[in-house]
Amino acid sequence: MRELFHRKLERTSIGFAIAIIAAASVGGIVEIAPLFTIDETVETVDDMRLYTPLELAGRDIYVREGCYACHSQMIRTLRDEVERYGPYSLAVESKYDHPMLWGSKRTGPDLARVGGKYSDFWHVAHLTNPRDVVPESNMPAYRWLARNTLKMDDLGLHLAAQRAVGVPYTDEMIENASRDAFGQASPDTEFAAGVTERYGEETQVSAFDGVTTRVTEMDALVAYLQVLGRLTKAPYQNTAAPEQAPDPNN
């Protein structure tokens, strides 16, 4: 019998290594590369706005605390999800998200449209001790967020790094990052006006944690939670109906 080709391959370690790389590369190339070239992958919308420096700082805290381990930010195209959480998520909504925080597990509910659903005061009480407002909750308490002053002096560097990976922050935004973060959490100061000027009238300027004398990590996280799902109105104008989840009883 003729020798199996594989017997030859087994005699050369470099050849074998090259064969492994070749076999393992195909799937990724076919599935990932077109996502950058096919235009329909991410919808084009006009009103998509950027995270303000305070919201970005809040997002970094969301990342730091590993919130993605229990909360998704991706409403699937299923009827029950749309009725529970709101219109299903579009790709454009996370187009400026480095990294994306779609999540993979819902120990707690989805947060893709939590912005504006509860008051700032509710969020602060809930983060301070979730069981004060939801007795059955198993979420950890995040009391230290209100104790920690937010580090704002290097937010310009954060925005610059975001720009380096493709988020269109302007020089003006980068320059004013620290001031804007302060201003967004301090509505009665001269810095507040600059935030809405640079990031749009829809931007929420508020004393998120109720204390105006200093900006805490609580301010930043609540500012971020309040903007979730409100960067664009596109999902609400989308007319394609969600799918009915298959019923196992039928």
Place this chain on the structure above:
Amino acid sequence: MVKQLTSGERQFAAVILVVLAVLGIAMAAAGRADPLGVHGLIVLLYSGALLYVVLSSFYEREPDLSLRTRYYDDPIKVGIALTMAWAVFGMFIGVWVAAQLAWPNLAFDAAWSSFGRLRPAHTTGVIFGFGGNALIATSFHVVQRTSRARLAGQISPWFVLFGFNLFCILAVTGYFMGLTQSKEYAEPEWYADLWLVVVWVVYFILYIRTLARRREPHIYVANWYYLAFILVVAMLHIVNNIAVPVSLGHAKSYTVWAGVQDAMVQWWYGHNAVAFFLTAGFLAMLYYYLPIRAGRPIFSYRLSILSFWGITFFYMWAGSHHLHYTALPHWVQNLGMTFSIMLLVPSWASAGNALLTLNGAWHKVRDDATLRFIMVAVIFYGLSTFEGSFMAIRPVNSLSHYTDWTVGHVHAGALGWVAMITFGSLYTLVPTLWKRERMYSAMLVEVHFWLALAGTLIYVFAMWNSGIIQGLMWRTYTQEDTLAYSFLDSLVAMYPYYIARAFGGLLFLLGAIVASYNIWMTVRYSPEALTDRAPAGPDQGPLPENVTAPAE
């Protein structure tokens, strides 16, 4: 370990450690206002401690170079010790986070111990700490034995082992300080990722050079899997972790990938971390330690080829099944589903090949708990790959996704397959390596087996129940066509299962502690301790009976 090195090699090791210490000082200085500074100090301490070990034996007598024709087993021994240390650490954190889900106040109001920071410490501890060290240690053993060649390097095996553990330490201590990229199973920040690339390149060079030294014409199947593990993990790691740091003085970075592309890259990585870290490497263990322990050659050589290339090719397409019904384009979702189902063929070919290898040795499975570990691992491998293909089907995924069912599935694989095959391999390897006739206590292996099996079953059944209940409650409608349950209703229904799951995990942890004790005692006290015996043991020459040769 230093005594085995010549004075030139000792100098080289010292130079590497001094360079590493200087890097640590640079990190500490650049990141003095940032957690990066703490990591700089950790790097400094780590390299300082190793430097102390090297320098304290620096002027000892040089080794007899004629002994270099023998296998190089010292790094394997240290690797096994590290494997068990990480196992106990990672599983302890696992039990703790599991308990936090039932009793949230177990975080004790501290930032470092909250669920979101401990959870990656658990996953990194068990996947990279326990799994990674086990893979490195066994790969060093298997490649030498199946190639009948000594490792191609004196210092590089130590560099790989200690370098990898430095990565794990930076990862876990980073999570406690809140340093994470929030990319599942790729949480460590940019400098730790860069360091892992260096370690991994050295690992690959060491491995391929050792294979080049082989005195067997063919590369044995276990080495195919170790090679795939090393190469593909490198590809995945590099692509998924490309990021721009905020500055060289910041630990924080932002990934270059955004939104939907980031999701696809992340799950291409995430699913193939399962494939090439948690499957390929452990199949390598299976292909070596199963025939050794059972005393029978692998059933079919052709089946091994089929399953190897099937796994290497198909797995890389399957990642998008983590993103069904999301904003990822439909065509990618469908490709992911299709390949996930096809993946069942090579997966079951491996499992079938392993079980058929046991044909004729079933009496050994009955009597020998070590072989039973391996057999049960194969069963769980077969079951969880079937479950995985099933859950990748879109309508099934609509129910299972986001629920505890996924967590149960992962643990059927992680506890039932990965950990069990590792324990089976270690119980085979440890007596050989330390030249003992057998483990210190066969009874304790038996105890460990039943603890591990009971723990896994309790865990998996609890999560199946909770996951399916959760999924069904989320989509149940009332007669009036409104949602029947609030999210909170579904959470309240989970509590009993969260307690059961923590209990199952606790049993598994106890098993790992028993194993550590047993291994320690095997090394420490053995009636026939052969400390100063001549090198000629059965392990030194060609493999006994050559059971790992292809079956043809």
